[in-house]
Amino acid sequence: MFTLILGYNIIMKKNDYHHGNLKEEFLKIAFDFIAHNDIEKLTLKILSDATNTSRSAIYRHFKSKDALIETMIIEGFEAFDAAVSPILRESDRPLIDRFYLSGKHYIAYAQNHPNLYRLLFGNKYAHIREEIMNLHDERCSGFSALKQAIEEGQKSGIVKKKESFQQAVVVWSSLHGLASLIIDSFLDIENNYEQFYDAMFKSLLSGLVTDKVKLLSILPFTERVLTPTTDIS
Amino acid sequence: MFTLILGYNIIMKKNDYHHGNLKEEFLKIAFDFIAHNDIEKLTLKILSDATNTSRSAIYRHFKSKDALIETMIIEGFEAFDAAVSPILRESDRPLIDRFYLSGKHYIAYAQNHPNLYRLLFGNKYAHIREEIMNLHDERCSGFSALKQAIEEGQKSGIVKKKESFQQAVVVWSSLHGLASLIIDSFLDIENNYEQFYDAMFKSLLSGLVTDKVKLLSILPFTERVLTPTTDIS
DNA sequence: AATAAATGTAAACAATGTTAACATATAAAA
DNA sequence: TTTTATATGTTAACATTGTTTACATTTATT
Numbered sequence: 001m002f003t004l005i006l007g008y009n010i011i012m013k014k015n016d017y018h019h020g021n022l023k024e025e026f027l028k029i030a031f032d033f034i035a036h037n038d039i040e041k042l043t044l045k046i047l048s049d050a051t052n053t054s055r056s057a058i059y060r061h062f063k064s065k066d067a068l069i070e071t072m073i074i075e076g077f078e079a080f081d082a083a084v085s086p087i088l089r090e091s092d093r094p095l096i097d098r099f100y101l102s103g104k105h106y107i108a109y110a111q112n113h114p115n116l117y118r119l120l121f122g123n124k125y126a127h128i129r130e131e132i133m134n135l136h137d138e139r140c141s142g143f144s145a146l147k148q149a150i151e152e153g154q155k156s157g158i159v160k161k162k163e164s165f166q167q168a169v170v171v172w173s174s175l176h177g178l179a180s181l182i183i184d185s186f187l188d189i190e191n192n193y194e195q196f197y198d199a200m201f202k203s204l205l206s207g208l209v210t211d212k213v214k215l216l217s218i219l220p221f222t223e224r225v226l227t228p229t230t231d232i233s
Numbered sequence: 234m235f236t237l238i239l240g241y242n243i244i245m246k247k248n249d250y251h252h253g254n255l256k257e258e259f260l261k262i263a264f265d266f267i268a269h270n271d272i273e274k275l276t277l278k279i280l281s282d283a284t285n286t287s288r289s290a291i292y293r294h295f296k297s298k299d300a301l302i303e304t305m306i307i308e309g310f311e312a313f314d315a316a317v318s319p320i321l322r323e324s325d326r327p328l329i330d331r332f333y334l335s336g337k338h339y340i341a342y343a344q345n346h347p348n349l350y351r352l353l354f355g356n357k358y359a360h361i362r363e364e365i366m367n368l369h370d371e372r373c374s375g376f377s378a379l380k381q382a383i384e385e386g387q388k389s390g391i392v393k394k395k396e397s398f399q400q401a402v403v404v405w406s407s408l409h410g411l412a413s414l415i416i417d418s419f420l421d422i423e424n425n426y427e428q429f430y431d432a433m434f435k436s437l438l439s440g441l442v443t444d445k446v447k448l449l450s451i452l453p454f455t456e457r458v459l460t461p462t463t464d465i466s
Numbered sequence: 467a468a469t470a471a472a473t474g475t476a477a478a479c480a481a482t483g484t485t486a487a488c489a490t491a492t493a494a495a496a
Numbered sequence: 497t498t499t500t501a502t503a504t505g506t507t508a509a510c511a512t513t514g515t516t517t518a519c520a521t522t523t524a525t526t
Contacts, residue, residue, distance in 0.1 A: 290475080472523070
């Protein structure tokens, strides 16, 4: 046992050997850290200090720092997916509403968890991400949910009958691009990103939807859900 | 003077003090390096080794590593801009062709210079980029060229009369997103990115262009320039 | 020719990820 | 229960990195 001093007062005593669940605690601290800091700033010292362990204790639970990051990426994708893709599968909701809402959740999640989003989709740990997943496996369920929703729209005559993979890439590119521009602060209108998303959604929709549906479905939906856009004509 | 040995032969003699133009040589080596390697792998040791100087020589020419990166960002944006935005200003070329070509150059430049693209638009050195430029100053001429081209289209009745800034953001987001997905290898069809770009361009166009132009201008242009898309209907 | 400025070097720092040798607590086997 | 193996923790040392300080040499200026 040793005495842990917090601030100026002796607060608690703590068994310094066999922490209990150090592995989970490392992960929790790491996720807490990137909630407010860039992933690049995360060091092993931060983790050992926060757990009152030695600098090499983490190597009993992760083979390397990269292995810790790998676990974070896996868990991160699960959390991201849970926030975005279930909406696409809500078959009782109108398809276009599902597109709109899941995209909105995509942007919102990126904005609320910028460091996690960069960890998942950025380049720094791409070598790790590439090892554990690709676009076509089931772990990337968000993309396949999008593709399936597009195919559902094709069957019901709402969506143009093109290659659904290509269509999904177009949609995803736009979302990823807007999310990236927002969180990497290219767009300085910070808390009003919705105007950009709505404008982008309208554009995407006009590219996706069949001509015969355009006049029927879009306009009522536009009035019902979208924020009004400034028409300067 | 000292003898520089390259390979097994004594090739040249070289004054080891006062190199001449070390600053430019550091930059050249750095740009050459990121042509084939990630910017994160660039170390000061690589630069000093390549110039046969000491590890601290670079501090006579740059205040810090970040200052070197800053210069690279400035010069990098100039090169990127020169490859993408002049097309938008070629007033003798049809506007839609200009949109199409400059976007294509955007994607191609990103694909051919992935590490430079990430340096310019990624998060790692965002703190440096933010210090030296923002979307609204003239150094970010690519964006304002896009915005101006959109406004030109509005005047001639081709482009919908909405907020041109918003429209430009939608276009840029899509390009940035697609470029990022390509260079961060989310799309494994490496050398056939054109199908994605063409699909995206069509989608963007249908969002930008006025209804009355849609049937007149797009279809001929589509047949003239775009690669045919697979229609699975 | 003397002096100042520019440009180079060498040596040392702290921070980082990592490993090796060692220590102790817990679980399993006797 | 005792013995032993395994899991988990510590300490000390490494090389690598960006950086600074003190010093050296070349070039430019007076």
